[in-house]
Amino acid sequence: MKRKSKYNVAVVGAGVVGIEMLRCLRSRNFPVQELRVLARSAREIHVDGIAYQVQAISPESFEGIDIALFAGTEGEKGAAVTFAPEAVKRGAVVIDNGADFRMDPDVPLVVPEVNARDIKKHKGIIANPNCSTVQMVVALWPIYKKVGLKRVIVTTLQASSGAGKSAVEQLKEELVAISEGGYNNLHVKTSNRSMPQQLGFNVFPQIGGFAENDFTSEEWKLVKETHKIMHNAKIKISATTVRVPVRTGHSEAVYIETSKPIESAHVRALLAQSAGIIVQDDPQTNAYPMPKDVEGKGEVFVGRIRKDPFVKNGMWLWIVADNLLKGAALNAVQIAEELIQ
């Protein structure tokens, strides 16, 4: 990308991720000349007391844009399939948060702490991985580099905001309806049903649709995206993805088998000195990461690091991060920062 002192930036989508992108651009002092916020419909939105004029998206919206951060929904009706090529045609570099281009061999899939070098290979589009993948690879990469990884078994506990603004609304409405009913009936049906099941006072093991071998699409994203980012498709990865009634902050119970032995104290020290990671791991004081504490923070938090007593080189980690920040908006803005360096 041609070096400039300031860049014309478009943010596509004013949902939960788009709003965090606006916050990240400001809080990180990204050198913005002109900012265009684009969505399906025009309106004024307010974020932290600042008014943004949202414009209705069209191909011409990308005239003169240097960097386009996409956080519109995915698929045929979403923003990226239609408008990312239009933005690229007009000279912008697209950083897309959705799944539409992630597995395209011409599109780098980037987590800067892991594979920032892949950014250079872009042909106009760079993809941001799925939120649950981002936090897992940030935590596993230093271990992988040190002692290798043979196997990963992960169960995710994913917050409602991971499914967008309407899912947050659904959870809120369900919690209100249950409490207004005096907690006598835990089964409620609110008008907002953007998730496949009730989430209030519930958890359900389905994120995305069911796909190959009865795994869900979200479970396959964890496998395929991790292989692509780490440039190693031999790591055996298996996932169960679960939606939990948390507002923001995904947690992951991750079991790994390393290629060479490593002690938990060594892993703690290794992660504590790695970029973008905070270790919170003190069983004596009940210290471990939790979603309510990581909401609004940009790092990946790791705790409960412990060796499997039965399996050689087996180890557990508990990994928590803000899915809207490191899992989406912040990672995208970090990619943009690498791009302009």
Ligand SMILES: NC(=O)c1ccc[n+]([C@@H]2O[C@H](COP(=O)([O-])OP(=O)(O)OC[C@H]3O[C@@H](n4cnc5c(N)ncnc54)[C@H](OP(=O)(O)O)[C@@H]3O)[C@@H](O)[C@H]2O)c1
């Ligand atoms: N939430 C997360 O934790 C997370 C993490 C990683 C990646 N992602 C991905 O990030 C993207 C955005 O997710 P989100 O959670 O922010 O969704 P969201 O809260 O549902 O917001 C979606 C936004 O996209 C806009 N939009 C939808 N279709 C559009 C189109 N055809 N043209 C222009 N704008 C369009 C909507 O416009 P209107 O407001 O005008 O309706 C809305 O502002 C998705 O691809 C998602 O998979 C999300």
